[in-house]
Amino acid sequence: MRADAVRGHLDGLLLAVLEQGPLHGYAIIAAVQQRSGGVLDLRTGTIYPALNRLERLGLLTSSWDAVGERRRRCYALTDAGRSSLAGERAAWREFTTAIGSVLNPGVQPRPAT
Amino acid sequence: MRADAVRGHLDGLLLAVLEQGPLHGYAIIAAVQQRSGGVLDLRTGTIYPALNRLERLGLLTSSWDAVGERRRRCYALTDAGRSSLAGERAAWREFTTAIGSVLNPGVQPRPAT
DNA sequence: GTGCTATCTATTGGCAGCCAACATATTAAT
DNA sequence: ATTAATATGTTGGCTGCCAATAGATAGCAC
Structure with missing residues (x-):
């Protein structure tokens, strides 16, 4: 997969996992790597700035979590993040429907579940 | 739809129409606008350079077509373009499967038709 | 005890790729 | 005549992700 393929869909991926x-x-x-079947391999230079941005936007919160001597920064969805995720899913559906119907005319879009 | 949403999928759209x-x-x-239900609105600054590039790559050919006094440049798929389109479709399927399974885990991908 | 690898966070510069804005001409309607 | 639709094209700029880099801890093999 082309390296920068997730462009425009990154926020949704982060919120979803x-x-x-x-x-x-x-x-x-x-988690992204596993759920995508190994196809999507995000880099730290991609996610850390994105996570900070999402936190600034109030879509998630972070807290430091001590594991032995080690510190981990844990991110959690806020309510705003949860509703933003719903919006991202709707946008994804619209996007794939639009591109898909140009690329594969005649193929019916999947009915919403 | 965000203006530059087609990023990375433009070639497929052009070949498909x-x-x-x-x-x-x-x-x-x-054609793109119509087939996408009015969602995708490409600009000339987007398609003309892309069409030139695709022609340089041998995926399509162009010829000047006179309509009255007016000149139109008509683009047609080559055999290479047709097989590239098949590749774009496969890449699209892989892409949507990957993003989709992260965004909506549990939803089965559509079986290939 | 020393390499090697995995785990973990983080920043910065670069650039691919699409768009906005601009330029230009013909045709048709009002 | 003016406006709008049809038609082709170029250029600079910006968004947003990545590669490269940096640094720390931990566990394992040898």
């Missing part, structure tokens, strides 16, 4: 519970940065990368 | 027959630039814009 945090939906089931808080994670720290490194675990977010792993 | 030319699949059913040659079109000139302005008609390509209209």
Whole structure:
């Protein structure tokens, strides 16, 4: 997959993997990688600035979590983040429908579940 | 839709609308707009450089077409363009599957038709 | 005890790729 | 004549992600 393919969809990915519970940065990368079947490999230079931005926007909160001597920064969704995630999902559906119907005319979009 | 949403998928869109027959630039814009249900509105600064690039790559050919006093440049798919389109479709499927399975885990991808 | 790898956070510069703005001409309607 | 639609094209700029870099802890092999 082209390296910068997630452009425009990053926020949704980050919010989505945090939906089931808080994670720290490194675990977010792993979760995205796993859930995408190994296809999406985000870099730290991608996610850390994005996580900071999402926190500034009030979509998530972070807290330092001590594991032995080690410190992890755990990110958790806020209510605003949860509703933003719903918006990202709607936008994703609209986006794939639009591109898909140009690329594969005649293929019906999946009905909303 | 965010203006630069097509980033990374433009070539596929252009090749796809030319699949059913040659079109000139302005008609390509209209075709994309129509097939996307009015969502995708490409600009000339987007498509003309892209069409030139695709022609340089041998994926399409252009010819001047006289309509009265007016000159239109018509673009047509080459065989290489047709097979590149197949590749773009495969890449699109991989891309949507990857992002989709992170964004909406539990939703099965559509089986290939 | 020393390399090596994995885990973990973080910043900065660069650049690909699309768009906005601009330029220009013909045609048709009012 | 003026306006709007049709039509082709170029250039500079910006957004947003990544590569590269930096640094720390921890565990394992040898």
